[in-house]
Amino acid sequence: MKTQHWFFVHLHCLLVGSLVDSSSLSSSLRPQSVTSRVGNQAVLPCSWKTRLGKEAPSTCHIQWATTEDTVFELRGERKWQAEAFQGRMEVPQEKLGSGDCSLIIHDVQIGDTGRYESFMVVDGVRDMKTRVFIQSVKLSVFDHKTRQSRRPGGELVLDLYTLHSMRVVFQGRNSSEWSDVWMRGDKDTERLQKDLVEEKLTIKQLKSSDDGLYKVLDEHGLAVSTVQLYVEEESTALKVDQILDRQALTDDAARSSCSALLLLSVLVTSFQILRLV
Incomplete structure (x- = not known):
């Protein structure tokens, strides 16, 4: 029985060693x-x-x-x-x-x-x-993805991230249509101002109708960033921020739980293998 035990242990070591060797040889490929x-x-x-x-x-x-x-x-x-x-x-x-x-x-x-x-x-x-x-x-x-909440009359600063950003489009919360907000080369307006140094665009005097999705697009029409904007009164905006924070905490907890379950599964499997040997 002891001879069989050592045979299986030795075989296990050989298999693991061969796997490590083949992995190291092919890692560069x-x-x-x-x-x-x-x-x-x-x-x-x-x-x-x-x-x-x-x-x-x-x-x-x-x-x-x-x-x-x-x-x-x-x-x-x-x-x-x-x-x-x-x-x-x-x-x-x-x-x-x-x-x-x-x-x-x-x-x-x-x-x-x-x-x-x-x-x-x-x-x-x-x-x-x-x-x-x-x-x-x-x-x-x-691309970059963010969710932000602002009060009416506030400002939204959109990060364009790169000189290759050419266009900003907007889709209202209850609409399926996209409309142009800004294109590179546009002159500043009372509500829209492009920073002279940094790649940032400021939308001022926000209204409830500004609530929705904003996309920054490059010269090929590919998304550089997507911003979900909530324009709400102070109490509602606070609730939105709290909801987003709770979602982030829930996501972190779920990831931690998955990691713990995976570790437990590996330990149980290893224990069962040792019992069989």
């Missing part, structure tokens, strides 16, 4: 996941030492590409980036020597969502250049 929100910065990780060893090439020649085309290239002091990313991409040269070839995308947009792959171009036989695959990264960019 699986795309890593990176998430960001519109207007923020995204860093796509890359380390050429995982594929080329510890010795740096005489001249680092890095390429980043999507499934469709090359979007960024750095060779020594020379840099190139695709038109859609102009002025928004960089690979810090001071970090290349230590193996860090991560791509930094500034002011990320919804349209930047996709899969990116990095390559190092090295010298091959007979002076032929060879592209060595390094890392695959899946980038997901999300």
Whole structure:
């Protein structure tokens, strides 16, 4: 009986070890996941030492590409980036020597969502250049979503987040139609004012008819942000804020409960396996 016990324990260790080894071998081939929100910065990780060893090439020649085309290239002091990313991409040269070839995308947009792959171009036989695959990264960019409550006569400050925000549209609470509120280049009015420095739009002298959804859209019509606005009297507005706070607390409690149940399930399963062994 004791011999059987040790046999099963040894077999279990071998299986776990083989799983760990295969996982480590394939980890560099699986795309890593990176998430960001519109207007923020995204860093796509890359380390050429995982594929080329510890010795740096005489001249680092890095390429980043999507499934469709090359979007960024750095060779020594020379840099190139695709038109859609102009002025928004960089690979810090001071970090290349230590193996860090991560791509930094500034002011990320919804349209930047996709899969990116990095390559190092090295010298091959007979002076032929060879592209060595390094890392695959899946980038997901999300819009901003908020809910706010204001009293009649108050102000709503809409964050545009990025210079690529071109339009703000509005849908009243009891309407299915969207109407234009603001477009880039519009002159300020008594109720609408665009900040001269920051990407913010202020709607003044709020009325009950301003209650509804506001969407900030980019040049492709994609949502940069969505704001649910409640325009209510003070007592009602306070109730709305309390409801939103309770919903947030309920969501946190639900997540904590799920985590506890998952941990309990793992412990019970482990105990049952040990009993069988």
